[in-house]
Amino acid sequence: MTYGNYLRLPDLLSLQSGPEGYAPPSNHEMHFIVVHQAFELWFKLILRELEEAKVKMGQNEIGEEEIRLVVQHLERVSEIFRLLAQQWKVMETMSPIDFLSFRDRLGTSSGFESWQLRQIEFVMGLSNDDRVGGMNPLEHMKKLSDEGKISRDIYNEVHRIASSASLNDVLQDWLSRTPIHGSQPFDAEDANVVSTYIEQHIASMQNQIDVYVHHATTIGHMSEEQLRPRLEANITAAREFFFDEKNNVQRNRAGLLFIESYRHLPLLSWPQRLLDCFIELEESMLLFRSHHARMVERMIGRRIGTGGSSGVDYLDATSSYRIFKDLWNIRTLLVKQSATPTLANIEYYDFSKNRI
Numbered sequence: 001m002t003y004g005n006y007l008r009l010p011d012l013l014s015l016q017s018g019p020e021g022y023a024p025p026s027n028h029e030m031h032f033i034v035v036h037q038a039f040e041l042w043f044k045l046i047l048r049e050l051e052e053a054k055v056k057m058g059q060n061e062i063g064e065e066e067i068r069l070v071v072q073h074l075e076r077v078s079e080i081f082r083l084l085a086q087q088w089k090v091m092e093t094m095s096p097i098d099f100l101s102f103r104d105r106l107g108t109s110s111g112f113e114s115w116q117l118r119q120i121e122f123v124m125g126l127s128n129d130d131r132v133g134g135m136n137p138l139e140h141m142k143k144l145s146d147e148g149k150i151s152r153d154i155y156n157e158v159h160r161i162a163s164s165a166s167l168n169d170v171l172q173d174w175l176s177r178t179p180i181h182g183s184q185p186f187d188a189e190d191a192n193v194v195s196t197y198i199e200q201h202i203a204s205m206q207n208q209i210d211v212y213v214h215h216a217t218t219i220g221h222m223s224e225e226q227l228r229p230r231l232e233a234n235i236t237a238a239r240e241f242f243f244d245e246k247n248n249v250q251r252n253r254a255g256l257l258f259i260e261s262y263r264h265l266p267l268l269s270w271p272q273r274l275l276d277c278f279i280e281l282e283e284s285m286l287l288f289r290s291h292h293a294r295m296v297e298r299m300i301g302r303r304i305g306t307g308g309s310s311g312v313d314y315l316d317a318t319s320s321y322r323i324f325k326d327l328w329n330i331r332t333l334l335v336k337q338s339a340t341p342t343l344a345n346i347e348y349y350d351f352s353k354n355r356i
């Protein structure tokens with residue numbers, strides 16, 4: 001075995017000459033091809049890590065050891081996205097005029113057609129409803145496959161991933177099994193324990209608002225009429241978030257609140273780390289998107305993209321995507337630790353009362 005054989009370097013290094021029939025690329029075009037290929041290689045690894053994380057998270061019971069492994073997968077992906085967010089800088093060593101010298105050769109091809117990015121979005125759980133203009137990438141891929149522009153195998157793989165449970169789906173299932181005040185979903189009194197917990201939490205939010213309004217009006221910062229409706233909008237938001245149409249508590253969301261509120265408890269230390277990793281993952285992906293948009297703005301200004309989108313405006317709009325929405329939303333609804341409802345069954349979470 002040699003270095004070159006192990007890495008299949010002769011194959012890898014023979015793939016930068018541009019599509020068949022093209023003259024050998026200029027220095028700038030070669031750079032353009034290499035940077036794209038490097039991104040796609042990283043996408044391949046991201047996809048693998050996310051799939052592994054999903055399989056581990058998708059089990060009915062997940063031990064701490066496995067949570068640790070999921071954390072490892074997600075941390076690697078976030079690190080790759082951070083790296084990729086910086087990699088756009090290499091592209092910026094090319095001037096807009098240099099890019100224009102070969103842009104026409106791209107025709108209508110565009111990063112838009114990167115099926116690996118679409119697979120990453122599907123694995124994570126981005127729904128079509130949340131995409132710009134309700135875009136349907138699967139339909140687009142089908143069209144490309146029907147026209148013989150991508151292989152059927154690629155389309156089938158995108159289809160498989162798009163129709164499987166996503167990372168967000170398995171995360172929600174896992175959250176819904178969170179022991180709340182020591183109560184588990186199968187316990188007879190669970191529904192009562194969970195709804196009492198949520199009512200206590202909302203009461204605590206209300207109390208925090210009352211204290212704040214009293215303070216702000218006493219020091220003359222704002223009038224009660226200005227302040228109270230804005231703050232109490234969060235109470236309405238909390239009710240909409242935690243309760244479904246039948247007024248039942250959504251247990252996954254109660255579980256999420258519980259882990260975020262009592263994250264100092266030993267039993268919750270891996271779960272809270274895991275939730276932080278999901279936020280980190282999404283944040284790093286958003287920064288990757290937004291840095292792409294800045295590079296594109298510098299390169300082509302406000303031209304439309306080769307794929308036919310509005311260009312920078314489209315790319316900026318994708319930076320507002322949120323997949324793990326609950327994880328973002330819960331942040332508005334937390335109260336400080338000293339105001340959280342008193343914890344019952346504290347032993348369950350591994351702290352004896354006198355150690356707190």
Ligand code: HEM
Binds near residue numbers: 091114296306315318
């Ligand atoms: C000169 C460099 C580049 C320019 C001017 C550029 C421009 C654009 C534009 C305008 C779009 C929107 C779709 C369209 O209408 O075409 C787009 C999408 C995209 N580009 Fe780039 N790009 C560049 C480099 C890259 C590189 C190096 C990658 C790495 C793989 C990349 C990956 C993507 C992806 C994945 C999308 C789809 C984004 C989405 O739909 O969320 N681009 N690009």
